[in-house]
Amino acid sequence: MNAATQPRPQAPRDEAYNFAYLDEQTKRMIRRGLLKAVAIPGYQVPFGGREMPLPYGWGTGGMQLTAAILGAEDVLKVIDQGADDTTNAVSIRRFFARTAGVATTERTPEATIIQTRHRIPETPLHADQIMVYQVPIPEPLRFIEPSETETRTMHALNDYGVMHVKLYEDIATFGHIATAYAYPVTVDERYVMDPSPIPKFDNPKLDMSPALMLFGAGREKRLYAVPPFTRVTSLDFEDHPFDVQKWEHNCAICGSHESFLDELILDDQGTQSFVCSDTDYCAQRVSQGRAVQ
Amino acid sequence: MNTLIEVRDLSKTFTLHQQNGVVLNVLRGLNFSVGGGECLVLHGHSGAGKSTLLRTLYGNYLPAGGSIRVQHQGEWLELVGAAPREVLQVRQQTLGYVSQFLRVIPRVATVDVVMEPALARGWKREDAQARAEHLLARLNISQRLWQLAPGTFSGGEQQRVNIARGFMVPWPVMLLDEPTASLDDGNRQVVLELINEAKGAGAAVIGIFHDRLAREAVSDRHLDMTPPDLDPQAPMASSVKETEEC
Amino acid sequence: MNAAQQIDRDAVSDRTQPLLKVRGLTKLYGPEKGCQDVSFELYPGEVLGIVGESGSGKSTLLSLLSGRCPPDRGVIDYRLADTHKNAGQWLDLYSASEAERRTLLRTEWGFVEQNPRDGLRMAVSAGANIGERLMAQGVRNYQALRAAGLDWLNQVEIDPARIDDLPRTFSGGMQQRLQIARNLVSGPRLVFMDEPTGGLDVSVQARLLDLMRGLVRELDLAVVIVTHDLAVARLLADRLMVMRRSHVVETGLTDQILDDPQHPYSQLLVSSVLQP
Numbered sequence: 001m002n003a004a005t006q007p008r009p010q011a012p013r014d015e016a017y018n019f020a021y022l023d024e025q026t027k028r029m030i031r032r033g034l035l036k037a038v039a040i041p042g043y044q045v046p047f048g049g050r051e052m053p054l055p056y057g058w059g060t061g062g063m064q065l066t067a068a069i070l071g072a073e074d075v076l077k078v079i080d081q082g083a084d085d086t087t088n089a090v091s092i093r094r095f096f097a098r099t100a101g102v103a104t105t106e107r108t109p110e111a112t113i114i115q116t117r118h119r120i121p122e123t124p125l126h127a128d129q130i131m132v133y134q135v136p137i138p139e140p141l142r143f144i145e146p147s148e149t150e151t152r153t154m155h156a157l158n159d160y161g162v163m164h165v166k167l168y169e170d171i172a173t174f175g176h177i178a179t180a181y182a183y184p185v186t187v188d189e190r191y192v193m194d195p196s197p198i199p200k201f202d203n204p205k206l207d208m209s210p211a212l213m214l215f216g217a218g219r220e221k222r223l224y225a226v227p228p229f230t231r232v233t234s235l236d237f238e239d240h241p242f243d244v245q246k247w248e249h250n251c252a253i254c255g256s257h258e259s260f261l262d263e264l265i266l267d268d269q270g271t272q273s274f275v276c277s278d279t280d281y282c283a284q285r286v287s288q289g290r291a292v293q
Numbered sequence: 294m295n296t297l298i299e300v301r302d303l304s305k306t307f308t309l310h311q312q313n314g315v316v317l318n319v320l321r322g323l324n325f326s327v328g329g330g331e332c333l334v335l336h337g338h339s340g341a342g343k344s345t346l347l348r349t350l351y352g353n354y355l356p357a358g359g360s361i362r363v364q365h366q367g368e369w370l371e372l373v374g375a376a377p378r379e380v381l382q383v384r385q386q387t388l389g390y391v392s393q394f395l396r397v398i399p400r401v402a403t404v405d406v407v408m409e410p411a412l413a414r415g416w417k418r419e420d421a422q423a424r425a426e427h428l429l430a431r432l433n434i435s436q437r438l439w440q441l442a443p444g445t446f447s448g449g450e451q452q453r454v455n456i457a458r459g460f461m462v463p464w465p466v467m468l469l470d471e472p473t474a475s476l477d478d479g480n481r482q483v484v485l486e487l488i489n490e491a492k493g494a495g496a497a498v499i500g501i502f503h504d505r506l507a508r509e510a511v512s513d514r515h516l517d518m519t520p521p522d523l524d525p526q527a528p529m530a531s532s533v534k535e536t537e538e539c
Numbered sequence: 540m541n542a543a544q545q546i547d548r549d550a551v552s553d554r555t556q557p558l559l560k561v562r563g564l565t566k567l568y569g570p571e572k573g574c575q576d577v578s579f580e581l582y583p584g585e586v587l588g589i590v591g592e593s594g595s596g597k598s599t600l601l602s603l604l605s606g607r608c609p610p611d612r613g614v615i616d617y618r619l620a621d622t623h624k625n626a627g628q629w630l631d632l633y634s635a636s637e638a639e640r641r642t643l644l645r646t647e648w649g650f651v652e653q654n655p656r657d658g659l660r661m662a663v664s665a666g667a668n669i670g671e672r673l674m675a676q677g678v679r680n681y682q683a684l685r686a687a688g689l690d691w692l693n694q695v696e697i698d699p700a701r702i703d704d705l706p707r708t709f710s711g712g713m714q715q716r717l718q719i720a721r722n723l724v725s726g727p728r729l730v731f732m733d734e735p736t737g738g739l740d741v742s743v744q745a746r747l748l749d750l751m752r753g754l755v756r757e758l759d760l761a762v763v764i765v766t767h768d769l770a771v772a773r774l775l776a777d778r779l780m781v782m783r784r785s786h787v788v789e790t791g792l793t794d795q796i797l798d799d800p801q802h803p804y805s806q807l808l809v810s811s812v813l814q815p
Binding site: 144153157158159160161162164165166168169171172173236237238239240 | 637638641645660662663664666667670671672674675676679680681682684685702703
């Protein structure tokens with residue numbers, strides 16, 4: 001356990017690959033795209049996505065962004081469903097350790113770049129950190145408008161009436177806004193953005209965050225960004241305001257009542273247990289002696 | 294006399310493009326005017342153009358030449374060459390037209406068919422409904438029919454519904470195309486009363502009545518529309534005579 | 540009755556001016572394919588029918604008028620509503636920005652498609668279909684949207700209990716009525732209709748026509764309706780434009796065109812209709 005919480009020292013880089021796998025021209029192209037994305041918060045910038053040595057849907061968009069911004073001094077953390085120890089997180093971390101020789105960590109405060117799928121860490125981010133999100137479908141209007149030309153026009157003209165149609169449908173069907181993840185937000189009071197499949201529990205962490213947020217979609221070849229200290233508001237109705245998930249339970253390991261919990265089924269009788277989805281947050285609380293008795 | 298409609302040198306031709314462009318001169322050189330409280334009856338054989346004249350006055354047929362002027366909301370308005378929306382305005386406020394045929398609109402209840410001209414003028418619904426029910430009762434339309442669409446009614450019932458609709462609102466000028474045709478005596482009497490009431494209220498009436506009793510009951514003057522001879526080039530010699538003279 | 544007359548007088552200034560001024564409108568896809576040199580004015584509350592055979596340019600003209608396709612030549616001027624920030628000013632439709640045209644199309648204008656599947660969002664409920672224009676205008680109160688949905692279902696004679704059902708569970712006639720509700724919820728002044736009764740059974744047509752007649756009068760809508768059905772034209776339109784091979788060959792009062800057509804083609808069109 002102790003070993004896992006210490007940053008892994010810089011390993012020698014595999015010289016057979018260019019630094020961080022991608023060639024320098026591609027990285028420059030992506031960085032130019034990122035500069036534009038930061039300049040127009042929430043706006044989707046097309047980029048010439050490259051083939052990565054793993055399939056679409058496994059984080060190729062996020063990996064290309066990480067490769068483009070990674071420096072030799074960076075400390076990388078990769079999470080998948082909040083956990084550092086799942087297959088995808090482990091292999092992406094090892095991929096950059098080998099091709100870029102950077103230090104990796106599971107500790108949120110120590111990381112300078114955090115590539116993520118599905119979560120924003122519970123531990124508050126700070127100003128010199130960059131979050132890189134893996135995005136499957138970057139277009140928040142896609143569910144109702146199949147034409148890319150049309151959705152681009154709708155973004156350009158601030159024509160977002162249909163976004164509330166989805167929320168209306170939720171209330172009509174379930175009595176409340178049932179959209180639980182990829183919950184649409186307005187960035188800087190202008191562009192409507194898909195915050196990637198994070199739970200809506202994490203949406204408030206996007207608002208006025210001191211960290212830079214970068215989003216990459218590999219299959220769709222789009223990237224977008226939320227600069228530090230930008231207003232990010234979740235869409236809602238006056239009489240059905242935005243609200244995050246709450247649990248009756250505490251984490252079975254660390255006892256936290258503030259974090260996002262995963263439900264575990266322990267046996268065939270259906271015995272439930274709830275644990276933190278953010279493994280690093282949970283482990284830190286345990287090591288600080290807050291474990292339940 | 295207070296003239297409400299004035300017709301000068303009115304002519305109407307039909308060009309039948311489907312039949313080698315045959316041109317029919319139906320009306321030529323018509324001149325007459327009708328004042329408030331007066332009834333002008335059109336005389337002439339079948340085919341003399343009586344109905345054509347009424348339809349031309351109503352704007353349903355397009356005149357070939359001449360002038361039709363009506364007093365519309367205190368001003369003279371020329372109907373020949375008027376814009377469609379002006380004609381519709383005149384039809385809403387000034388010019389009423391009653392034929393013996395009801396144009397049935399599917400699904401619309403009888404009482405609503407009758408009320409329509411009043412609602413178009415902005416009457417309150419209660420007022421319109423009261424007047425419509427009064428007229429339907431007077432014209433002996435059974436109360437159980439009022440809420441039904443008149444599509445399935447007998448010919449006589451449809452005709453009386455149409456008359457109720459025609460007399461729903463007061464018209465300064467009324468065009469009547471055989472409103473009493475084929476009605477029984479009782480109902481004919483009601484229609485003649487309605488016409489005389491309209492005249493009493495100051496309406497100028499132009500009508501076609503085939504039945505002599507009806508004609509005598511309402512007519513003040515008549516317009517003879519029988520062509521003088523068979524020469525198609527000769528001007529149509531129509532003349533307006535006082536009823537007493539014929 | 541005095542109150543009604545008062546309202547009439549207040550509305551006079553608005554009603555004496557045209558809503559739409561069209562001059563020399565031309566869009567040709569080939570010789571006599573499309574429409575050319577169309578000019579007319581449309582006044583508030585006026586229903587204009589465009590009739591003619593298939594391929595005569597009716598639908599082309601409708602797309603030009605409704606801002607969907609720029610013309611080769613010609614100008615369309617629209618007088619903005621009193622609620623607009625440029626109240627009463629004339630807007631040159633194709634000099635205006637795409638944003639202005641779109642705003643117009645979902646606020647002061649409506650478009651009823653022949654096929655309700657083109658005009659409805661089939662994957663969302665009837666209530667959401669009706670509420671979409673309001674949401675686009677910034678209504679963010681669920682209860683208000685709900686109330687508008689129920690009210691409009693009632694007005695178009697659909698059982699309000701079906702507010703949460705998908706349009707695909709509705710019959711063709713109901714879908715068409717839902718499409719009308721979806722357009723009218725924003726209180727438009729001008730509605731374009733492309734063969735609105737085209738795909739419906741005759742019995743269903745009658746109900747829809749009756750409903751449209753009532754709504755047009757109640758809401759004082761100006762309507763441009765394309766139809767090849769002369770009975771529909773007679774029932775709904777105040778006046779008609781007869782089109783043939785991209786030209787307008789005759790215009791006039793509806794009953795005058797149908798009962799006393801002047802142009803050889805209008806006569807052919809009217810005499811070709813079977814009388815039931």
